[in-house]
Amino acid sequence: MVNKKAQMKIQQMSFMLIGVMLFFGLVALFLVSFKSSELKQTVGDILEENALLLVSKLAESPEFSCGGSFDSYAGSCIDLDKVMALKNSISKYNGFWGVSNIEIRRIYPSSLEVLCDLSNYPDCNRIQLLSQENTGTGVSNFVALCRKQAIGNNFENKCEVGKLIITYEQP
Amino acid sequence: MNKKGFLQISFQWLFAIIVGAIILFLAIYAVSKFSSTNEATSGTKINAQLSALLNPLESSFETSKITPLNLGTETRIYPLCDSDGGFGIQSIKTSQKSFNKWSTPGIGSNVKNRYLFLENPVQGKNFYVFSKPFEFPFKITDLMYIISENDNYCFKNAPSNIKEEIIQLKPKSIFIEDCPDNSIKVCFNMGVCDINVNTNSNYVQKNNTIMYFEEDSLMYATIFSPKQYYECQLNRLISREKILIDIYIEKADIISNQKCYSSIKNELIELKNLLNNFRDSDDLSSIYSKIISINNKNKNSKCRLW
Numbered sequence: 001m002v003n004k005k006a007q008m009k010i011q012q013m014s015f016m017l018i019g020v021m022l023f024f025g026l027v028a029l030f031l032v033s034f035k036s037s038e039l040k041q042t043v044g045d046i047l048e049e050n051a052l053l054l055v056s057k058l059a060e061s062p063e064f065s066c067g068g069s070f071d072s073y074a075g076s077c078i079d080l081d082k083v084m085a086l087k088n089s090i091s092k093y094n095g096f097w098g099v100s101n102i103e104i105r106r107i108y109p110s111s112l113e114v115l116c117d118l119s120n121y122p123d124c125n126r127i128q129l130l131s132q133e134n135t136g137t138g139v140s141n142f143v144a145l146c147r148k149q150a151i152g153n154n155f156e157n158k159c160e161v162g163k164l165i166i167t168y169e170q171p
Numbered sequence: 172m173n174k175k176g177f178l179q180i181s182f183q184w185l186f187a188i189i190v191g192a193i194i195l196f197l198a199i200y201a202v203s204k205f206s207s208t209n210e211a212t213s214g215t216k217i218n219a220q221l222s223a224l225l226n227p228l229e230s231s232f233e234t235s236k237i238t239p240l241n242l243g244t245e246t247r248i249y250p251l252c253d254s255d256g257g258f259g260i261q262s263i264k265t266s267q268k269s270f271n272k273w274s275t276p277g278i279g280s281n282v283k284n285r286y287l288f289l290e291n292p293v294q295g296k297n298f299y300v301f302s303k304p305f306e307f308p309f310k311i312t313d314l315m316y317i318i319s320e321n322d323n324y325c326f327k328n329a330p331s332n333i334k335e336e337i338i339q340l341k342p343k344s345i346f347i348e349d350c351p352d353n354s355i356k357v358c359f360n361m362g363v364c365d366i367n368v369n370t371n372s373n374y375v376q377k378n379n380t381i382m383y384f385e386e387d388s389l390m391y392a393t394i395f396s397p398k399q400y401y402e403c404q405l406n407r408l409i410s411r412e413k414i415l416i417d418i419y420i421e422k423a424d425i426i427s428n429q430k431c432y433s434s435i436k437n438e439l440i441e442l443k444n445l446l447n448n449f450r451d452s453d454d455l456s457s458i459y460s461k462i463i464s465i466n467n468k469n470k471n472s473k474c475r476l477w
Binding site: 009013017020021028031035039045061062063065069070079081082084085086088089092095096097098118121122123139147148149150151152153154155 | 425
């Protein structure tokens with residue numbers, strides 16, 4: 001009888017301890033999941049902030065900016081000829097800007113949507129860099145799109161209105 | 172019977188004590204791990220936020236600007252540079268002081284498109300960040316310099332263009348006259364100071380090391396960063412320049428279809444070959460003459476590439 005009572009007590013205590021362990025385990029699990037969702041939110045906020053800041057300054061980066069090649073220096077001006085050249089070297093820029101896609105669209109004068117490649121450039125109005133699809137959240141900014149255009153045996157500087165769209169993946 | 176009873180109670184107690192101790196140990200271990208992870212997470216968050224904050228300092232125009240960076244608490248910023256692979260990597264780690272103890276720096280925020288120049292580490296509550304475009308011969312990027320409010324720099328005998336720039340920038344940590352006693356003395360072509368700048372032979376002598384530069388943007392970089400870090404960043408800049416040269420060569424082909432013929436394509440190929448042999452800042456002077464010649468040709472061309 002004494003032995004059985006003792007066994008019962010040890011069993012009770014073991015169950016109790018398992019219960020305590022399970023309780024602490026669940027609390028820890030809850031804390032970890034709460035912390036990880038908080039961290040995900042922070043990562044999302046930072047990515048959004050980065051994309052918003054990037055869209056406002058990407059047109060000034062040397063890979064995109066008009067610089068001095070179109071007679072006068074202007075802010076938010078994208079050199080389309082340079083962007084087409086960049087399209088060929090884009091694999092080197094993987095992860096460079098920390099965004100999933102960069103798209104440039106001509107919005108004025110408007111025309112049917114044609115994706116640009118070297119064979120149809122400049123008779124097109126949409127350049128996709130980094131990826132062929134726009135997945136994720138996008139932020140955009142209006143820019144001037146400038147390029148050289150042949151007139152007879154000479155050339156002229158031609159600028160149109162466009163939009164720079166940056167897409168980033170939410171975590 | 173008594174002995175048995177005594178044994179029975181003592182076993183229960185023993186069992187409870189052992190398991191209790193295990194639970195206590197696990198709880199203490201979890202709490203300490205949790206707090207150190209929390210510290211690292213918060214450090215990593217600051218690194219990422221700081222990295223995003225430095226984004227808008229890039230500009231299209233050839234003017235430098237100064238931006239105050241207030242981090243609220245005493246912070247150490249550790250720069251890291253890796254020049255391997257494509258564009259290389261710029262990373263920054265931060266450590267903050269709380270209860271008189273420096274926190275774990277956290278995981279560095281790696282970026283490929285930033286070029287920061289600062290001491291390792293730079294420490295303070297408030298920092299001043301200013302940027303200058305690096306053109307070699309076309310714009311490669313904006314170089315960013317971070318200085319702490321705790322470090323005062325005294326520029327002695329600075330050339331007029333540097334003086335004008337500092338007067339225009341009004342940085343609170345750089346003085347050209349009435350320097351505070353504890354300031355770091357930066358002498359231009361004179362005497363022996365903490366940092367000696369020779370603008371005739373384009374080198375900076377600092378902590379028994381010599382760093383070479385071309386252009387003012389690189390001169391500031393040598394003043395505000397240690398040699399090993401400067402050389403690494405310079406290699407990253409040259410790597411980006413080589414990729415940009417490929418883009419300009421391709422652009423020359425694209426615009427030739429529009430009757431815009433650039434005369435510098437072959438010179439760009441020669442420049443790229445020169446850059447392929449680049450090792451450290453000592454090689455800058457041999458490249459610079461080519462840079463000047465290409466820039467002049469492009470400037471005077473009807474069909475400019477940049």
